[in-house]
Amino acid sequence: MWKLASPDRKLTLSVFQDQEEGLYYSLASNGRDVLGRSRLGMATSLGDLRTGFRFAKSEEAAISERYSLPVSKKSVYINEANELALHFEIERLAVSVCFRLFDDGLAFRYAIGSTEGDSADAGADGQSIRIYAEYTDFAFPKTYDDLWLQDWVNTYEGTYNRCGWEKAGRRDYGMPALLHSADDGRWAMITEAGILNAGGSYCSSHLQTEPGGRMKLAFAPEQLEPMKGELPLATPWRIVTVCDTLDQLVNSTLNYNLNPPCDWEDTSWIKPARSIWSWWAFENGAQLYSEQKRYVDFAAAMGFEAITVDAGWDDSWVKDLCDYARERSVDVWLWSDMQAIDTLEKAQEKIPRWAAWGVVGLKVDFFMNDSQHTMWQYNMIADLMTAHKLMINFHGSTKPAGEGRTYPNIMTAEGILGLEHYKWSGLPHAVHNCTVPFTRNVVGPMDYTVTGFSNLNRNTTQGHQLALSVVFDSGVQHFADSIYSYEAWKGTEFMRRLPARFDEVKVLTGFPGDHAVLMRRADQEWFVGGIVTSSRSLTLPLDFLPEGEYQVEIYRDGKNGDVLKKEVRRLSNRESLSVQSLENGGFALYISDGKRALKSGVQGGYMDADAKAYASLDAALRGSADRVACENAAGGSAVRLSQAGGLVFEGIAAEREGRHTLRLFYLSAAPSSLSVSVNQGEPQQLFRLESSGGDEVVRTSDLVVTLRQGENTIVLGCGGDGEPAPGIDHIRVIGWAPYEDSFYPAEAGVLAGGAGLSHVDGSAGLRKAVGIGRGGSITFDSVMADADGEHILTLDYYSGENRALLIAVNDEPAIRSVLFNTGGWGPARWDISGIKEVKIRLRKGANRIKLYHDEELAPEIGRIGVRLEKHAAEGQTKGLAESLESRR
Numbered sequence: 001m002w003k004l005a006s007p008d009r010k011l012t013l014s015v016f017q018d019q020e021e022g023l024y025y026s027l028a029s030n031g032r033d034v035l036g037r038s039r040l041g042m043a044t045s046l047g048d049l050r051t052g053f054r055f056a057k058s059e060e061a062a063i064s065e066r067y068s069l070p071v072s073k074k075s076v077y078i079n080e081a082n083e084l085a086l087h088f089e090i091e092r093l094a095v096s097v098c099f100r101l102f103d104d105g106l107a108f109r110y111a112i113g114s115t116e117g118d119s120a121d122a123g124a125d126g127q128s129i130r131i132y133a134e135y136t137d138f139a140f141p142k143t144y145d146d147l148w149l150q151d152w153v154n155t156y157e158g159t160y161n162r163c164g165w166e167k168a169g170r171r172d173y174g175m176p177a178l179l180h181s182a183d184d185g186r187w188a189m190i191t192e193a194g195i196l197n198a199g200g201s202y203c204s205s206h207l208q209t210e211p212g213g214r215m216k217l218a219f220a221p222e223q224l225e226p227m228k229g230e231l232p233l234a235t236p237w238r239i240v241t242v243c244d245t246l247d248q249l250v251n252s253t254l255n256y257n258l259n260p261p262c263d264w265e266d267t268s269w270i271k272p273a274r275s276i277w278s279w280w281a282f283e284n285g286a287q288l289y290s291e292q293k294r295y296v297d298f299a300a301a302m303g304f305e306a307i308t309v310d311a312g313w314d315d316s317w318v319k320d321l322c323d324y325a326r327e328r329s330v331d332v333w334l335w336s337d338m339q340a341i342d343t344l345e346k347a348q349e350k351i352p353r354w355a356a357w358g359v360v361g362l363k364v365d366f367f368m369n370d371s372q373h374t375m376w377q378y379n380m381i382a383d384l385m386t387a388h389k390l391m392i393n394f395h396g397s398t399k400p401a402g403e404g405r406t407y408p409n410i411m412t413a414e415g416i417l418g419l420e421h422y423k424w425s426g427l428p429h430a431v432h433n434c435t436v437p438f439t440r441n442v443v444g445p446m447d448y449t450v451t452g453f454s455n456l457n458r459n460t461t462q463g464h465q466l467a468l469s470v471v472f473d474s475g476v477q478h479f480a481d482s483i484y485s486y487e488a489w490k491g492t493e494f495m496r497r498l499p500a501r502f503d504e505v506k507v508l509t510g511f512p513g514d515h516a517v518l519m520r521r522a523d524q525e526w527f528v529g530g531i532v533t534s535s536r537s538l539t540l541p542l543d544f545l546p547e548g549e550y551q552v553e554i555y556r557d558g559k560n561g562d563v564l565k566k567e568v569r570r571l572s573n574r575e576s577l578s579v580q581s582l583e584n585g586g587f588a589l590y591i592s593d594g595k596r597a598l599k600s601g602v603q604g605g606y607m608d609a610d611a612k613a614y615a616s617l618d619a620a621l622r623g624s625a626d627r628v629a630c631e632n633a634a635g636g637s638a639v640r641l642s643q644a645g646g647l648v649f650e651g652i653a654a655e656r657e658g659r660h661t662l663r664l665f666y667l668s669a670a671p672s673s674l675s676v677s678v679n680q681g682e683p684q685q686l687f688r689l690e691s692s693g694g695d696e697v698v699r700t701s702d703l704v705v706t707l708r709q710g711e712n713t714i715v716l717g718c719g720g721d722g723e724p725a726p727g728i729d730h731i732r733v734i735g736w737a738p739y740e741d742s743f744y745p746a747e748a749g750v751l752a753g754g755a756g757l758s759h760v761d762g763s764a765g766l767r768k769a770v771g772i773g774r775g776g777s778i779t780f781d782s783v784m785a786d787a788d789g790e791h792i793l794t795l796d797y798y799s800g801e802n803r804a805l806l807i808a809v810n811d812e813p814a815i816r817s818v819l820f821n822t823g824g825w826g827p828a829r830w831d832i833s834g835i836k837e838v839k840i841r842l843r844k845g846a847n848r849i850k851l852y853h854d855e856e857l858a859p860e861i862g863r864i865g866v867r868l869e870k871h872a873a874e875g876q877t878k879g880l881a882e883s884l885e886s887r888r
Contacts, residue, residue, distance in 0.1 A: 071475035113231030143183035200376025220370030255402030273305035281482035301607035303599030322358030361391030400444025411475030454693035464586035470529025551594030646717035659737035673719025741865030773858035800828030
């Protein structure tokens with residue numbers, strides 16, 4: 001028998017053999033079993049490494065180091081362990097098992113072919129080997145009968161369900177797995193380390209449970225054949241974390257400690273960020289250059305570090321967007337499906353080009369496979385991205401295994417059931433949110449995409465959603481909701497306070513699936529996020545603060561889940577703070593000396609600093625319009641319009657005559673319509689308004705109106721009979737308006753090759769060009785431009801699936817653009833329109849634009865539009881942001 005103690009002597013490892021020379025291990029904490037007799041071994045083409053372990057020698061070592069990472073949950077990681085390497089021979093094959101015992105857990109891995117020392121020279125380097133299975137298992141005592149397990153799914157996007165061993169049965173579960181002992185209160189977690197950085201030498205693994213407290217290691221279901229490798233070969237590390245408290249568990253860094261450090265020194269280009277992102281609220285928003293520029297403008301104004309451009313971007317304008325963003329100190333991340341770069345040849349073609357555009361990172365999606373080959377693909381992609389100084393966000397991905405130490409540019413990863421699931425289900429719920437800080441987020445940063453509240457199927461409060469921005473750790477913290485929701489939201493001020501990186505994390509109180517309150521510190525600022533499943537008051541001692549008095553900004557649940565309240569108090573570190581939360585609610589605290597300015601940046605474009613605000617409180621009511629209390633509104637109340645009642649704003653000042661932007665701050669649970677009359681006698685305009693997310697949730701929408709120089713009167717009313725009546729918080733008037741498109745309907749095009757016109761189902765007279773592609777085309781012969789130069793081509797189209805389109809302008813070579821599905825997540829629809837923007841060059845006068853595809857079916861085209869693209873310097877003064885609403 002061999003023994004090994006942890007540095008603090010509290011954990012004890014025992015390794016022993018049976019009569020058949022099989023190898024087993026057990027683990028105890030302060031003399032109490034954490035693991036009983038658990039098997040070791042492997043099945044390989046060079047031998048069945050289950051019995052016949054003939055001992056050669058043992059080696060012991062101590063590990064002690066401290067290191068820091070640019071992306072981390074705390075400023076310093078401590079790696080202290082005692083190591084025991086046992087070297088054996090089996091059928092003249094050198095086999096080693098290396099154990100490392102930390103104060104907070106055990107790790108071990110197998111090595112074949114003398115990788116863990118200089119034991120007997122058996123198994124020549126370069127010799128082929130196949131791995132059939134591991135016999136590794138984990139035998140827990142009966143006291144560990146409280147489990148949180150995720151049913152196996154290759155995206156790792158499932159809930160962690162609480163159960164006992166009997167209910168767990170014989171099933172497959174993902175890692176990490178969390179266990180709790182009711183006997184002594186200890187926590188244990190099983191996971192692994194060192195996979196994506198191992199050159200594709202091994203697959204990722206999961207767990208199979210057996211009644212009675214045993215878990216077996218199992219290879220990825222996608223690993224349909226034995227793993228192939230060469231000697232020497234080392235497996236990933238198998239980890240059993242053991243902690244007395246959840247705070248120790250959350251602070252554990254075992255899987256990082258077990259990975260090799262990066263082999264390059266300059267990490268200055270690795271920048272944690274808060275990133276805004278249009279996809280969650282507007283799925284095809286990344287198809288619009290103008291929309292992404294608005295997101296840049298908003299990020300710059302709020303002081304956020306980045307935007308992420310998701311699926312649908314176009315090659316023609318990404319570089320220009322990066323240039324525009326760089327001038328405003330905003331970074332641009334870009335989405336790609338992994339299938340576009342899944343071979344070395346494809347990755348070498350695309351990744352350098354994207355880096356040359358000025359993109360700082362890639363969100364690489366749709367791996368959804370844990371096989372050995374897919375692990376090689378991760379490694380290959382990470383190597384190439386690192387070579388081009390690109391940051392990494394893996395999506396549709398496996399669990400993190402600490403590879404962020406080797407690749408500190410791995411900022412975050414999915415492998416989490418996140419906020420996107422609201423788009424097609426009723427998840428995530430508060431129980432899930434209160435579980436993952438103690439499961440998935442322990443093993444690495446997670447791209448849950450936090451703080452969404454504009455969806456009607458939301459099942460948590462606004463306070464809960466705001467708190468997630470602190471409770472969940474991510475090197476790039478994506479805020480899911482739209483700029484049109486955040487501009488009007490009280491919680492955005494807290495988001496502006498948040499740093500992109502923290503120095504310390506502490507669990508103040510919590511239990512998986514019930515509640516979680518975490519504190520994160522950045523220098524001398526403290527952030528607390530609390531989430532609960534049932535209504536309660538939580539009392540938090542402030543003794544985590546240094547001696548002194550502090551200003552505490554409290555964001556908490558209001559009267560219902562759609563209301564967020566803010567209050568400010570002065571408290572000392574010797575006091576406690578009690579916060580009341582609703583069911584599925586939460587709260588966020590910002591604690592400082594009260595002297596720190598709110599983060600902000602460049603004000604311009606969409607976020608024009610010269611906008612003038614007019615409160616509904618100062619406007620006159622007409623007819624049956626009524627003032628209603630609204631805590632989310634800027635002045636504490638809003639005006640509810642009605643079919644017979646409107647709102648009159650007088651004294652609207654304009655410095656010039658012409659088109660202006662009217663930014664409406666409104667409230668409406670259902671989609672609604674609004675009538676706008678400017679000055680007496682002018683034609684009335686009708687505008688459609690999206691749901692704001694609730695009758696007490698405020699959202700913005702930009703409308704274009706024509707004002708005369710001097711003072712104007714604007715009257716707002718209901719848009720139509722039987723339409724829901726929106727509420728009005730306030731308006732802002734901006735002295736510029738979007739550049740207008742010149743539109744050309746499908747009827748104006750010349751159809752050829754079998755293309756024709758068809759009515760759009762369910763519409764009143766709308767027609768579209770169908771049969772484009774595979775020889776079919778539509779050509780617009782007289783597209784007029786007022787000047788030579790870059791223009792934006794707007795494609796209004798219909799498509800039930802992603803389809804490519806070739807665009808030929810005059811005599812220039814055709815460019816290819818992919819237009820994404822317009823029907824969302826349901827069955828394919830061809831009656832829902834979408835918009836794609838492509839940057840093209842036109843000459844002054846008439847131009848010819850041909851839309852076609854020689855080999856594939858193309859989208860159906862409703863109309864095209866063109867507008868001149870201004871230079872960034874002009875846009876900063878005149879306003880580059882184009883309003884999608886005005887073009888619809």
